[in-house]
Amino acid sequence: MPQSIGQIIKLDGVERHFGAVRALDGVDFKVDAGECVGLVGHNGAGKSTLMHILAGTGTPDRGSLAVGGAAQTGYSVGRARQLGIRCVFQELSLCPNLTVAENARVSHRSIEGWGWRKRAAALIGDKLDEIFPGHGIDPNDIVSDLPIGKRQMVEVARAFTVTTDPLKLVILDEPTSSLDAHASAQLLAYVEKARQAGISTILISHLLGEILSSASRIVVMRDGKVVASDVAGGFDRTRLVATMGGAEGHRADRTKTEARALGHAPVKVKARPEGQREGHELVAREGEIIGLAGLAGHGQTRLLLDVFRASTGKRPDAEVTDKVALVAGDRQTDGIFPLWSIAENITVRSLARLRRGLLIAPDMTRQFALDWQKRIGIRTPDIDNNILSLSGGNQQKALFARALGSDARIILMDDPMRGVDIGTKLEVYDLVRREAEAGRTFLWYTTETEELDNCDRVYVFRNGRIVAVLDRHEVSEEKVIQSSFAEGVA
């Protein structure tokens, strides 16, 4: 390695809070030239927050940041770009209405004047050829016409293009999440090539195999802290999983909830992913907890929404026999009513039952909210405070209270434990199991494998299809990841 000396970026004691949640709790982190740093950790461990701070889209509440040895004040996206630091965000940051070439121009100020379109097209086209030979993307294609995988290729390639600003570090946040195995391999090979040329990368991925094979150093995060940092050779899968942690707490009591004989209980939900005509069909019986697993965004949420729609009207792909409620995982976009109090947020699903005559009865709604506050342990001085005064975990409990307090017998959970602390999680797991024993049916999409231990049966999704069904004794991280990739591995 010719350029092993030289530090690109260094964080010291960085903290970041969101309300009551400590997303980053005193993080020290650095990247040297010619490194590929693998960054792993469960959801909510603080990886994304860390990445936003490195990219200049988030600012730390405390701590310092140095680039190339020089301490930075007023660090921003623009500054990061000038210093050669780029980021490929997980949510796509292309303009869908522009062509691929125009999107390349948008991130390069120097491409202007006569012939800019040709230059922009050549810049992005060459880089695509270099990283993803045989990609089949024309620089004049409009981005919204491209399938998601190709968009991700464009975004990755764009991050590696160079005009006037230097290029020292590219942060890749789940860059292979929408790529097939072939393109993923191309990308990882390129990352290694770039590393040898002195361009460092930070690789964030849920696929531990990817990290173990590609990273030169691995950093593990947990609960807002860096808990381990070592050369990649120092890790194997077992040590990595153990260091990421989070599961020990209740793995022990798994034996307590032995398999229940529910084979004869009435069927509550039958569903197939849209467009999947043959193969596995999801079936949920009364009192069952059904897990939906696989990589994020592979059709689990879509299936839940189909089931939800089926509760209000006929759907071709899903059938339900009872009332349905949904616990949102993306609280801000799918769950919370930000102008309302905690009580109003809890009661909204049940207002029709809290009336006298036509009018909603304030005493009944209040009692209802207080009951559920107690049952589910929402920590707040006053149930009439605004919902946003709660920490993320407690907001999530309010959403659970909304669903569990309703008259629904089928509860859909859309990865609801994102960014929730372990204490809350354990409380909710208990609650879910108790409710299931009382006869409610749960469909539980989760990206955290240890949560699947609570499930009676697990359906693994890949590219919008169910590719495997695992019984409770078969469920393990290994098995789920293996099934997630069973199809399409080159």
Place this chain on the structure above:
Amino acid sequence: MKTLLSKPWIWSFLGALVVFLATIAFTRGVGTGGILTAALSLAVFTVIVGTGQMFVITLGPGNVDLSLPANIGLASAVAMKVMDGNDAMIAVGLLAALGSGLAVGVANYLLIRLLRIPPIIATLSSSFIILSIDISYGRGLQIKPPPGYADFTNIQIVGIPILAFVTVAFSVGAAIVLSRLVYGRSVLAIGQNIRAAWLAGVPVERVRFLTYALCGALGGITGALLAGYFRGASVDIGNEYLLSSIAVVVIGGTSVAGGKANVPGIWGAALFLVLLLTMLNTFGVSPGLRLVLTGLIIVGVITAAGGQKALR
């Protein structure tokens, strides 16, 4: 006092008071009672349309009914034609106007839902069709309202128009609908986050349908009342309610980003706007300048009040 000042609607009432005081200072108190009576009489109409518009705007960004002026104009003609100067037909005429407004609201909703076009464009294009219907239907319409009806819309008790009493009762009803009916809560939920509302089991499309229908119906009623008050229907009788219905909602403390509505504020804002016009008239301001000032005040109030971050 502090809790009073923290109410979002208090500012519109304060504004109305300031404008009122400025007016009577200028006239040295002459005709104060008359000014108040006239202001209340006119404010009533703005309050009714404004309340309809408030429900629509509370549904969230992009929701607005621009067809109100045409709707009001058509309903005024329908009411006059059905009543046909006959006291016995008053109730039927009012029902007909209500039905005409309701039909407009339903048509608006269907355009929005079936063509999936933004409500602004849907209601704007429908307003042009309604306008044509009105021009053609009301051509040469010179029917006076039945005497009993015209009197009713102009009756006063100790200087307060009877319509004002009725409208206060209506506002109380609207406030109850908003806070104590499942429908009202659903409107507020949709306005804050339409997706979250859907996922929380709110029947989003039914609520939107009801809201546009309600707004249309209220426009219809207003048309009938205006025709009584001004003793005749006309095509442009509702023109000023395009801006003023939106303005009273915004000035009255309802969030243009949706999800937060305020009924009392509509009264304050309606009185403020009417008294503002009275003041400008009293000061002898020309029609052009009056328009300019009204426009600037509305932009100013929105700038001051509308600074909250829209949710999406």
Place this chain on the structure above:
Amino acid sequence: MSLGSAQAVGARPINWARLMRALLPALSLGIVVVAIASLNQRAISYLGFTLMLNLAIPIALATLAQMFVITINELDLSIGPFVGFVGCVTATWLHDSPLLGITVLIAAIGVYVALGALIHLRNLPSIVVTLGMSFVWQGLAILILPTPGGKAPEWLLALMGFKPPFIPMPIVAAIVIALVVHFGLMRTSYGAVLRGAGGNGQAIGRAGWSLLRTKMVMFGLTGLFGVLSGLALIGTTTSGDANIGNGYTLLSIAGVILGGGEFVGGRVSPVGAVIGALTMAMAASPLLTFMHVPPDWQVAANGAILIIVLAARVLISRKEANA
């Protein structure tokens, strides 16, 4: 975004629905021309087009003005009264004391730039702000010209009355205007940034561009084209009237939508917008007159045309989604 978007994976053959959609503006213009030709042969001539399209240039300019704000997901409900205001300034001050007139018109564009900044900084709904401004422009127009009258400057009359060989002036002008704006917005490097701001503002911000500046530029362009529209209008009608532009708000929005633009997402087409404006201009009066639509119903016909085109688009995009 938490909603998994439905994306068809695989190679992309020619997308007929998309092609249809792109051709829809030209197609609707063609239908209108054919309809007119079948109703009145003589209309299809140099003189006929000059007469039928005499108001097409101001409408096209107002439509482009509207298109600029629509590109960045805003809407200008004051463009009609603004065109009227510009018309009144043109027929009075610009005629009598050109320096004052020019200053006022430049200041008016400045107001638009300031509105863009205000709307961005305070995060205001442009519909309400521009609705308020529509009263301001209308009031100013009445103050300047209380009764219809005034006179267009000579140079403007000469410009608008110019008769090029073979092709009628309005068509030449429409082509020139469409090409200029197409080049500026679709072919320049900053044009890509401006459109990108409508498509994904956050991404443009992350790439280091000022969103405030894009809003100010786009509102400024709306002001500029509003001014051009008012000038062209007075050059055609020769005198001013405070209410002369009032119908332009709907016409301009309709033109943009007819031309294939979308309200959100930065998807607009200047060439389409001009074609849309020509369609509206011809459908608005000549066609309806030839079809003997009574004057009462002409307004409704405009609304109906808009609804029909929107309905056609919904049908086509449904096909596109299923394709």
